[in-house]
Amino acid sequence: xxxxxxxxxxxxxxxxxxxxxxxxxxxxxxAACTEAKRIRxxxxxxxxESWVAYLDLMxxxxxxxxxxxxxxxxxxxxxxxxxxxxxxxxxxxxxERISVEDAYNEAVAxxxxxxxxxxxxxxxxxxxxxxADNHRDNRRKER
Numbered sequence: 001x002x003x004x005x006x007x008x009x010x011x012x013x014x015x016x017x018x019x020x021x022x023x024x025x026x027x028x029x030x031a032a033c034t035e036a037k038r039i040r041x042x043x044x045x046x047x048x049e050s051w052v053a054y055l056d057l058m059x060x061x062x063x064x065x066x067x068x069x070x071x072x073x074x075x076x077x078x079x080x081x082x083x084x085x086x087x088x089x090x091x092x093x094x095x096e097r098i099s100v101e102d103a104y105n106e107a108v109a110x111x112x113x114x115x116x117x118x119x120x121x122x123x124x125x126x127x128x129x130x131x132a133d134n135h136r137d138n139r140r141k142e143r
Contacts, residue, residue, distance in 0.1 A: 021055035022047060050093035057088055060100040061107060068104075082110035 024043055028036045061083050069076050086106055088098055 021059070022051055048093075050089055053092045054089035057092070057098060057100065057103055058083060061103050064100065064104045065107070078111040078115060079107050082114060083107040086110060 024047065026036050026040045026043065062080065065076050065079050065083075069079060083103070086103070088103060091098060
C-alpha cells in the first residue's frame with residue numbers, strides 16, 4: 001500500500017511534524033504497482049503544498065465556529081459549507097494571506113447570504129455556488 005501525506009510539506013512549513021491534515025492511500029493490492037505509483041504521483045501533483053496552509057486555515061476556522069456558534073452541527077453546517085466554498089486554497093496558493101478571523105467572518109457572511117438567497121429562491125446547492133462565486137468576484141474587485 002502506498003501512502004501519500006502532507007507530513008513533509010507540514011514540516012517544511014515549520015508546523016508540528018506529527019500533525020497530518022490529509023492522508024490518501026493508493027493500493028492495487030499488488031495487481032499493478034506501476035499504476036499505483038502513477039496514481040500516487042498524480043495525486044501528489046493535485047494535492048500540493050497549498051493544501052497544508054488551506055487545511056490549517058480550515059481547522060482553525062472550524063475551531064472558531066465550534067467555539068462561537070451554539071446549537072450543534074445543524075447550526076454550524078452552513079458556515080462549514082460556506083468555508084469550503086470560499087476558494088481559500090486557490091487564494092492561499094496565489095500568495096494571498098488570509099487571517100483566521102477574516103476567514104471566519106467571510107464564512108459567516110457567506111453562510112448568511114446563502115441562507116437569505118435560499119429562502120428567496122428555494123434552491124440550496126445552486127445558491128451556495130452562486131453566492132460563493134459572487135463573493136469571490138466582489139473581493140477581487142475590491143483589490
